[in-house]
């Protein structure tokens with residue numbers, strides 16, 4: 001089995017460059033089976049959130065995978081309805097209890113909803129107490145990170161944002177790189193909501209390498225140094241999505257993919273104040 005490449009967070013913690021996403025995997029047995037399949041095919045990283053409503057099943061999947069807890073990197077996120085210092089500590093403890101873990105690898109502020117500075121202060125204390133190995137943000141634009149840094153004592157170690165060939169996040173990546181913050185991609189395959197998996201440029205490159213379109217896109221993420229979180233519940237696709245480490249894309253192919261950026265999102269815009277406000281009024285995906 002090929003060893004998965006990893007990136008190193010600013011505090012020295014290693015994060016595997018491919019992680020299994022489990023958003024919209026609602027049936028507990030399916031979550032468990034997907035994690036077992038993923039671990040068998042080489043995954044060592046799972047991305048969940050309280051919002052996904054499946055943390056308990058993720059914990060069961062990790063225990064049933066047969067791996068030691070320390071050999072898996074697990075992320076969760078605090079949703080937008082949780083505001084303030086104590087509420088964040090309480091929510092984190094609920095997350096740990098659902099997972100039945102005694103620590104988390106990475107905890108993220110899910111979106112920059114108003115008041116995130118206090119959520120961050122709580123996360124800093126949980127990090128200092130050794131309950132979380134790394135802390136970061138999700139869906140933060142540079143100006144939101146700058147605003148957070150006015151009161152933060154620890155800089156976010158990662159920013160998890162929508163990224164795929166149609167939304168390459170070039171400017172944000174520059175900012176993150178200068179500030180030593182890792183870039184993590186959600187909906188790395190376009191979330192099944194755009195045409196990137198059938199794009200002719202990707203198809204040509206896939207043909208040249210005898211890879212699938214999904215593998216070309218994931219390989220592109222890997223070569224950019226991004227951490228990608230593809231989601232699938234199908235055994236063959238879970239395996240396909242991690243077999244991307246043997247075949248490198250050429251510089252010319254990377255340039256062709258760079259030309260596909262249209263800036264079109266498949267998810268919400270992190271600067272959409274109305275969405276951010278609305279999202280503080282519900283706590284799970286059934287309200288979305």
Ligand SMILES: NC(=O)C1=CN([C@@H]2O[C@H](COP(=O)(O)OP(=O)(O)OC[C@H]3O[C@@H](n4cnc5c(N)ncnc54)[C@H](OP(=O)(O)O)[C@@H]3O)[C@@H](O)[C@H]2O)C=CC1
Nearest residue numbers: 021022023047186187188189190191192214230231232233
């Ligand atoms: N921080 C945030 O705000 C967000 C974080 N996320 C995280 O990112 C993860 C991934 O995002 P998601 O939106 O699910 O998008 P993805 O880009 O991972 O796309 C998932 C879709 O692609 C399909 N798919 C997966 N692999 C293949 C393949 N090899 N060939 C063809 N189709 C494939 C899946 O279908 P099937 O399952 O049927 O195989 C599904 O429909 C989430 O699960 C979550 O962990 C997602 C959204 C927001």
Ligand SMILES: O=C1CO[C@H](CO)[C@@H](O)[C@@H]1O
Nearest residue numbers: 023049051110267268288
């Ligand atoms: O993680 C998430 C999953 O996708 C949702 C959109 O459909 C997002 O709002 C959320 O951030």
